[in-house]
Structures are given as C-alpha cells and as structure tokens.
Amino acid sequence: MLPRLASAPLPTLLLAALLAAAGGVAQGSFPRLNLILPRGVPRGGDRELTFRGERLGDAEEILFHSEDGLVTKSLQPVDAAAFKAVVHVPENCPLGEQLVHVRTRSGISEYRSFWVGALGSVDETEPNGAIEQAQVVPLGSTVHGSVENEDIDHFAVDLEHGQRLAVEVEGLRLGSQRFDPFIAVLDARRFQLAAADDSTPTLQDGILSLVAPAAGRYVVQIREASYGGDNQSRYRLHIGGFPRPTAVYPAGGKAGEKLRVTFLGDAAGPITREIDVPAGPVGGIHRLFAADDGGICPSPLPVRISALGNTLEQEPNDEIRTATPGDVTRAFNGIIGQPGDVDHFRFAARKGQVFEVKCHARGLRSGLDSVLNVLRADGTGVGGNDDAKGPDSVYLFEVPEDGEYILRVTDHLDRGRADFTYRVEFQPPQPALSLSIPRVDRFSQTRQTVFVPRGNRYAVLVNATREHFDGDLVLDGSQLPAGMTMTAPVIKAGQGQVPVVFEAAADAPLSGRVIPFEARQVSAQDPQGAAGVRGRFENHADFVTGDPNNAVHYSGDVTKLAFAVVEALPFHVEIVPPQAPLVRNGSLPLKVVVRRAQGFAQPVTVELPFRPPGVGAVPSITIPPDQSEGVYQINADGKAATGTWHVSAIAMADMGGRAWVASPLTPLEVAEPFTTATLARASCVQGQPAQIACTLTQLRPFAGAARARLHGLPPETTAPELPFTKETKDLVFEVATTANSPAGNHKSVFVELVTTVNGALVRMSGGGTELQIAPPAPAAAPQAAPPQPVPAAATSPAAKPLSRLEQLRRQATGAK
Template structure:
C-alpha cells in the first residue's frame, strides 16, 4: 500500500523540480488545510484547472509536488479563503499514477493529498446514467471521472469488435479522497443481454480497487457497471475509470532483479496472454522501480511493483513441491529466490547455502508486490526438518531472522496460508546478512492526521519537533543533517544519545528571512560511521475501514520546511538554576511575550522528556497573562545528564499558530539525600511521631525544610528543619477525634533544599500511618488512686525513639494480659 517516491519506470526518468507562483500574503493567518483536489487527476501532456479545497488557503503562494513533471501555471485563491483554483500543466512524459501535493501559504504548509496522472483523454460522468438501458456512451481508451453516491449504480457503454481487448481499471479507494469514505469499487462488464462477462471486486494488484478484463467475443455494444461493493457511497466516493485496449497484467515474474542488469520479465494475467519484456533496473537499489507495461502504443494506467536488489536472482525449477526435490543449486546469501505457486496446494522448496554463525534476514515479498499470496515462510535442514517459520511478520507478508547453526545446505519453503495457487501467485524471497538500518520520522500528535508533519517557522521565531530514529542491528549516537534549508533558517540538533529513540530539534528563522520553503531531504548518520545512514519518511493514512484498519496509505520521503509570517507571540523557558533530582520535582517557568493587542490563551506543551522525567500533556497561559509553571517530576532511575529541552506554544491566530521556545538546559542529578520513614500508629485525638532515618549523600549549605504530605483529613504534621548534619527526623503528628480510622498509605515526606536562590525538591519513600479508635470506656470506674508524691525535677533527656510497629503490638498484648483480657 505505501507508495515510495523518486520512482523510475521503464518508460522515462526525470530530474526533480517544483513550481513557484507568488501571490499576496495575509498576516496572522495560520494552519492552512488541504482536504481534496478536484478533479482527482488529469491526462499527462495537457493543461487543466483544478480546485484545491480546504481551509485558510487565501494566502496560498506555492504548490509542492514531490515528483517532477507537473508545472504550476497559476494560483487563484477564492474570496472565501477556503479554496483555490490552480492551473496545472502535466508534461507528456509525466510519471503515471499517484502524485503527492501540498500547499504552501504565507502562514504555513498544508498536509499533503494525492493527485493522479493518466495517459488517456478524460471525460466526466454525466447523470442520469443509473439504468442499464440508458448508459452513458464512451469510447475505448478513455478515462471517466465520476462519483458514486449512496445506492448509486453508474452504467457506461462502449463499442468493440470481436477479438478486441477491453480492460477496465478503476481508481477509487486508492484516491484516498476522504479517510472515512470507505469506497470499495465494484466493476462488471456485461453484454447487451445483461450477462456478466467479467466481474471484479478487490483485485490484489490495485488493492481493494478493481480490474475487469475480457476479449470481446463478438462485435457489438458492451456495458460497464460501476458501484460500491455494498451499494454504499457518498459525495466523497470519487473514481477514475480507465477503459481501453491497453495491457493490464496482474503480476510480473520474476518480481525483481539485480541493479543495473538487463532482466527478462513476463507479465502475467492479461486477457490477451503473457507479455515478455527486457528491462534494466536503475543502478541505485534504493530507487524503487515500477514496471509499466506497454503494447501496441497503449500503456497500462498503473505499474506492476518490482524489487531492485544488489544481488543475483535465482528462479525456481519445478517440480520442487517437497524437500527432496528442492530447487538448486544452493546459492549463498545475499540472494533472491523467485517462484510462482502455480499448482494446486503448491509448496515450493528452494535451496540456499549457509555458513555457521551467519545472522540472516529472510524476507518474503508477495502482498507488498500486490500478488494474491498470503505467504507462510519456513526454513528447513537439507533433510526437510523444520528449523523456523513465520506467517504475517507485522503484516500480510512473512519474514524472520535466522542464525545458521552449521555450514551446509538449507531450504526455504513458501506456501499460501489458505493453500491457494494460480499463475499470478508470484513471490520473491530475499536472503541477506543482517545489516544496520536507520529510519527517521516525526511522531504523530493526532491519530490519522498529518498535524505537525511539516516544519513551519515563523519569522523571528522557532519551530520545535521531535525526530524519531528507528535503529536496527546497530547502536550509537545519531547525527542529523539536511541537503538544504530555506534562506535565513537554521537547524539546531544535539546528537541523539545511544539509549534514546527520539531527539528534540529546533528550526530558527531570522526576522528578515524571506517567505518560502523547500522539500528537504532529512538524513541521519551514525556519529562515527556515515555508511550507516537513513532518511526521513512520513506515511499518511488515506483510507480506513470500520475496524480502523488502514486500507490505503501513502509515504513521502522529504520534509516540507517553510518560513511563514511572524506570529504575534513567542515563548521562553526560564532556565532553572537548580537540577531536577531523582525522586524529585520542579516547576519550570514558561513566559510569553505578546505583541500589543494579542491576548489569546496560549497552550504550552513540553514535548521532549529526558528518560525518567514525567509531566502533564499541557498547561495553559490564561488569556491576557504572560507566564505559567510547568510541573516536572523525575523517578528514581531518571538518567543523570544535562539535557536540552524546549516548550511549544499553541494559540489561535486565525488558525493554530505554533511557536517554540529556544533550547534551555535541564540538569538531571542524583538525589542529595535519602529518607526512610517508618510506619506509625496513633489513637484518634492523640499525638504521635513519624520517625525517619536520614542519609545525606551530597552535603548542602543552609537549612532545608522537610514536610509530611498526603496526610488524611484532620491530621496535621509540623515541618522539620534539617541541615547537612541531620541524621534523623521526627515529624510531630496531631490527630483529631474525627480523623478517619484505618491504614493510610499515601503519606510521603518532601524535602526542599534552597540552592542558588531557587528550591530543589526531593520526595522520600511513602509511609503508612494507622489511626485507631480509642478503646471502649470501662463499665465500672476504677478506684481513685492516691495522690502521687510531688515530682522531683529530673534533668532533660533526649527524646526517645518512637516504638517500632512490632514493639507497639507487643506492648498492647502485654497490657491486655494485665487487664485480664484474652490477647
């Protein structure tokens, strides 16, 4: 489903360009949105006016296309500011299929949407065409653009001669027009007697779109029916239906080839029979290679996926349906094994050679190549004994890591999960030594949306983001770099630590930076080995089903970076002068600087949290105010280091305007002291003490204050002053006659140490306080004891240590015995 960029196919190659058209700007608008481009595509070699629909597009200045071949001639924003008419010119050799596009405004950059390029003249559907007897006439070799409404059925008619090929391919779900439109196109070709000659629903090559094909059995009129598979539909169910004599094979074998070498391939599944071509993949294996079949001057509407690898192909040799008949000879990794599950309940076995201790990645490509197979992959010893197996390794394809136990021959087994087979059941198994891999991305902040997947820097301000790095088969620090940035823009990024998978990155724009932007190639490298590298990619959700399963996604590999109009506010972190200690907390001060007249509330976020640091999702600077405290806390394992952190402000400036603070230093330190409170018990309305042993790990100057927090209702404890020489602490606790009876386990001690004019807050371990009801009053009063002698003054004694819980229990049992009660 994901579509990769920088595609090269067998027809042509290009160099990347995109168009720039300037129009007037609008100050203090922000957050442009692009919902859809209508019509959903155009014919290459032509010029067309298309409507970009969304919100806050009045200041549109530029259109970004991720691939070359489409020129922007003119941008005309509508008066309501929510759409723009854009004149586009597609080159005659523009790549067929899906193109990603987004709008750059003076105030920001929209999300990307898709726009499709076809080879055939285009014709709009004309209603009414909902009856079989009243279809819309069209000619062969035409692309029809239409919409399926609820319970809508569209009929079209074409004339064909006996023996003439009729292929129908529809783009509906793949258009990704609206994520919840759930359009599942159904296509049928019928004769004049209403007999179905070809029916298609969910053709694997085109995902859940459809391909219907036939060779006309006689001269005459043929009717094409288009509808939703469940007779649903709505105003977002757009389709592009290609009808013609073009070839439309459903698979290609082999499904890949070595870089830079001519490979003979066979296209399979077209009604006119197999089609053979010789192709030469590009020299760079990272460039996806799409084969678009062409025959008799007609070209297919879309490509057959094709893997390009820097190693040789091995083709299966039938019969190889059991281990003893496995295809050979055994080739060592890296190698690509290619086959077809053509026979009924077919299982293929192919040999490969392994060396003891080799760590191999064995990956089966089938669904990713849009073939019908749901592959099950297995690894066997030469005698057939199974060593490993996998089905659906994070998706419908299969893959596994395998460590070779001994030198020798091994077998790869491939079968379909449901034992299906056929000439289109093509697969490719790539066996390679495990290699370092790195992928960069920006985390999503909103499910199913592309929010903040674009870098929009206000003039004189900053944009902050997290960049995720997915490492595989290596460790170490990651360094970021870009191929270019807009004038006046700087990227600030510390190397990502070895144990982190996310890093904070700031982009700053000078106050006089010109409005404008680029699609930027963001790369990451291992700090001491540039051979280990990876690129940014962003996968957007385009269509989902009722169970939230994604039916269509689109991936781009460049990052939009643009300078936008200045925002009417900025934010800063007041850098703390004390560390955040383990098992401690801190209130981080955030201040806002507002332009005169701007009073809107500002939501503050703290995106990057060093390991072991937690906080709230956001806090708010109220309307008209200029500061807020952001609470941070560190657990006992927080990573001790000096970290660069930033805050993000979000406010309504005619759309959501984002401003990031400069980096501030946040030191994480080990706790200065340990405090171990002991459990205590008390009777209602009586005082008690909570004793705690104190260990000073880092001496400090001055006096710290310890308080007991989390006390139950109507229980108070006096603060205690401590110094670097204090060895233990006694919290004097007072209860009330209405203090709640029971075990209270939410108590904890907090110690605040003054340092550099600020406060460093520690939190000690929790402690339990048990509150008992007073014993019952005796039935008969006790005899009044004789007057005691006058007390003799005694010298002051140091306070006794409170009894431990065990000592208290023993004392209570002794008292009950003395009173004649059963313990």
C-alpha cells in the same frame, strides 16, 4: 553546545524590533487541504485544478513531493476556502498518484493527491443508469464520474473481434472517500464476460481485461460493491486497449543490471520484456508499467531493486527430492501456480551464519499469503514463519551446522494462482534507520510539517527508529529554506527521540521546500558520518479509514518533509532556564514566559512535548490573555534518566486558526537526589503526641541547611518542618493530634525534602509511612483498694535503658 545548522546566516535581532514588526502578522494559520478536483488529469499540457479546504485564500505555492517536472503556472483565489491552479504536466510525467501540499502565507497544509493519466478525459453524463442508456465513450478514455446510492453507471465501447479491452478503476485509491467500486463488462446480449471487485495490484479497486469474442458493442459497468454510494464516491475509470497484467515475474532484480521479465495475467497472454533495473536505491521499488501497441497500463507493478541476482524455480519442485538447486547469494523466485502447490529450493549454509530470510510477495502486490519453512536435507524442521512484518514472512535463520538445507514456500490457505509470484532473499540482518514525527492525532497530519514564523521558532519531536545497529545520530538541516536554521541535539545511542527547534530570520523570504530530511550515524572514528548508517523521514498518512475499528484502507506514503517560512506572529514563548536540577522522585516548576506584541490579547496554550525518560507533566497549561507567565510543573520518578537534557515549549494561539511558536531549547538537568529519607511507623492515642523517626541517607553534599516536611497527615494533625544539613543522619517529627484527629491507620504520610541550590528550591519526595491513631481506652469501673503489703527495705531499681526513639526525642527537646 548544541549543533545549529543554517541554509543562510541568521541575523541577530532585538525582541523589541521583532515585536514592532508584528504589524504584518499572520491572521490565519494551519491551512487545510481536503480535496483536489478533478481527481486526475492527462499528462502533456497545462491542466487546471481546484484546491478546496480551509484557510486557503492566501495560498502562494504548491509543494510537490515528486521530482517529475510538474510546474505551477498560476494561482487564482476563489474564496477563503479554495483556489484554482494551472499546473503544467510534462508529456513524460510518470503515471499515477501525485502528492502535494499547499503553502499559504501562514502555514502548510496536509498533503493530498491527484492522479496523472495517459488517456483523454471524459466526464460522466447522466442518465446512464440502464444498459440501454450507456454513455458511448471512445476506446482509450478516462471517465470521471461518481456513484450515488444504488446507482450503476454504464459506458459503451465498440470492439473488433479479437481486440483487447482493459478496464481499471481508481476509486478507493483516490484517497478521499471509502468507496469500494465494482466493475464488469457485458456483451450486447447483456451477458457478463468479466468482473472485478478487489484486485491485489490495485487494492480495493478492480482491474480486468478480456479479448472480444466477436465484433460489436460492449458495456462497461461500475457501481459500489454493496450498491451504496453518494456524491463523494468519485472514480476515474480507464477504458482502453492497453495491457493490464496482474503480476510481473521475476519481481525483482540486481541493481544496475538488465532483467528479462514476463508480465502475467493479461487476457491477451504473457508479455516478455527486457528492462534495466535502476542502480538504486537497493531495497527500493522500481515502478514498472506494461506497454505495447495498445497503450500503457494506467498503474505500475512493483519490481524490487535488490543486491542479489535471481534463481528461478524449476518445476517440478513440489518435493524435497526435486528441490530447485540454488545459492543464498541469489534470490529464490517462484510462482505458487495452483492450489496445493509447494515450492522447494536446495542451498548450502555454514554453521554460525545468520540470515534474515524474507519472502517478498504482498509487499510487491502479489496475492500470495506466504509461509516459509527452512528444513534440513532430510526434511526435519529448523524453523519458519507465516506473518512477521505484515502479511509477508520473515524468518531469522541462525545456521546450526554446516550442510545442505531446504527452503519451502507455500500459501497459508493452500491457494494458488498463475500470478502468485514471490521472491525470497537471504541476507544478513541489515542496519536500517528511519525518522518520523509522532502523531498528535491518530487520523490526521496535524503538526507533521514544519512552518516557522518570521523572527520566531517552531519545534517538532523527531523519532529515530534503528534496526540492527545502535549509535549516535545527527540530523542534517543543510537543505532548509533560505533564512531558516535548525538546533538539534545529538540523538544518543539508545535514545529514540529528541526535540528539534527551527528558527527563521525576521527578513527570511516567505518560501517552502519539500526535502529528504535525513540523519546519519556518527562516531569518534567517523565524526562526519561518511560511512555511517543513513535514514530519512517517512510519513504514512491515513487517507481512508473505516470498518473494522477505523482500519486504514488506503494511505499516502512520503519520504520527504515539508518546510516553510511563514508570516510573523505577535507572540513568542520562552522557558526561563531552571537554576536547580530536577531530582529523582522530585518536582520542579518550569517558568514559561509569553512575550506579547502590543494589542495581542489571546489566551496561549503551552505544551512541553519532550520529557526525558521518567519525567512527567500535565498535557498543557493555558496562560490567560491578561498574563504573560505561567508555571509548568514537572516531576521525575525514581528511575528517571539522569543527565542534561534539552526541552522546548510550544505555544498555540487562535489567529483565525491555530498558530504555533516554540521556545529555544533549554537545558534541564535530571539528577540523583541530595538526600533520601526513610520513615518509621508510629502510633498514638487521640489527643496525644506521636513521634515519627526519619533516617536520612546523604547521597550528595549540599551547602547550607535543608528542610524536611511531613505531608499527607490526617486532619487535625500537625508536625513542624525540621532543618537538617549534609551531616544529619536522623530526625524525629513531633506529631501533634487532637481529640478530633480521625482514628485509624493512615497510610498517606510521606516526607518532602527541600534543598536550596543556586537560590532555587529542589524538592524531593522521600519515603512514606503509616500513622496509627487510636481512640482513648474507656474509663475503668472503681475497685476496692487491695490490702497494703508490709513495706520491705527500700532498694534502688536498676535504670531501664532508653530506646533509640526516646534518645532522639530527648535530644530534640534538650532533656537530660
């Protein structure tokens, strides 16, 4: 029995009642969200946003991935493809990116972003393409604009001597266009004082800061890095006196403890603060914003929440003999501060200890491209790594003997800079678990949400990725929307994927929810998974792609899954449970039934997304508008995983957009065949019969008679099917040929074994063989008769023993 979890009881309904209620079915589905304008808003008040896409006319709700207190105050349709929303953004809302879905009456959109800032908004005003046309803006503003082809926008601010000017742009990070911005600051004499194209903390968006060398007017310039652009190349340009550091050191601390950090890279100098490291999650990221009397930085720097305290490097430590002493129970922190810099740390370890040694640098937005090496105390190498998991180094260190060791950290290209911070942690390999839904389209979020029609079902595949552990997993459906239930098989140890079916009651309220969809490890000793490894759903949506080879330039990452109950649809799909198993090297027709509401006459495309290992099928079948049944042919190879699996069909119809339903989970048995067969090679002359011997091996008993059929025979060649039982060991196929049977060596011949189980046919492909058909020998020329020898006394010749093939042939024909 499969586990079924519900957030509310699901009443039992008759199919007739469901179809009768289909008068209010959805007439559009699969809403799409393409863009939210403006691309950002200041926090602290009600803000109007316009949502644009496709099939958004029946939008009912905005689903926020964050828990930052954003509230939708109103929704007002514009047309079928857009609506306006008033969203309250609290004064204490964290700055940065907000990811949202739109829930309509018929589905859930992909998630897109808008940004929250601390500064007042100013719209760009043209013309501002020349320095003398620079638009004057208040210091402490966020400018919303766009860059056309070969366009340069200019903005002017007035500064006092010694006053800090910081500039940050959100362009690529807006996630709607491959826009690579370039920013610069010019003085009154048009000399460039600072410029930035790409900045490690902000990817391809630039950041810069400077201290005004004199009182006067300064111009901030923005353009596309290669002077391109178009009306979709939008930006948010923050101009103010806020601190804009490029790194924080150390870049991590022990969970739940206080940590003294220094912000590096700001033009006004280092900024030291004491912060509280959150208590969890351990291994997570704390978003740390630099702030002072000049304001708050628009975007954060990441600080790792760790189980380890800190050891800070002590210069000089460029050589082994001056290595900073430390301990593997604390993280090693340092800065590769100049070109050619090398940092060394000394630590002790015991034979048999195993550590995953990881350098956290690029993952914490440092510019360092780390290289790690572990050395013995005498400098001889043990091992190391450059790039293992992305650009950060990871090395599995198995301690060979007790003693002291050296950790060496450097940059791959021997670069160095005052903000090339890093953090190295030694930890035993930690078990980890994550869930995902496989993509059906590489660059889209299609079917990465769960929206279930009332009185119907929807299904997804769930992938489970385990690291450093194995074991059974169960999915948690306790937070689903009201009226929705989940049926999910246990994800067995060694198994990485299962189909999961969600069902909504016919009277379930139309609603949605974004939840941390989770799985937990269970065992016989811990059936509830109280102490087991836990993991949750993760999704990485490709917001911006481009050269080379559609590389992902910016993605939106979430750790929650969106669910919704949507309007009813006028069709259901079911798989008729097969009465017989699918055997290895065999095939099985799955009967699929579409139950249509009156008047629904659309073709329905059916897919079988989950197939047990070693089981194959066509991508989809289509059931025509005037039919309600179809056959999904599946087959198993010789190594297919045996056992009882559960499969579900998903079906799609065009309802003014793609609309999906799913069947219940249906058991499918994959089994060893009842019988296997081996065919012997055979030959004959055109027009003459051939005999193909078939040796049977009985693997499992079966009732009644089965049949063996030859397939792949050449044209003008036939052979009757032969019956056999569980006791039969040998068969002989009498192959008839004609004068027109093609001569040659025919290698496509194989035997099919058909067994009846529970009134259903079990088909299995047996062994193959070769059939050699030769042309007749040419007629010989007449020759003179040789002289007749004198007859000798007659003797009876010894009887020649019959071959095994001839014995079987006589047995088959009843000859004596």
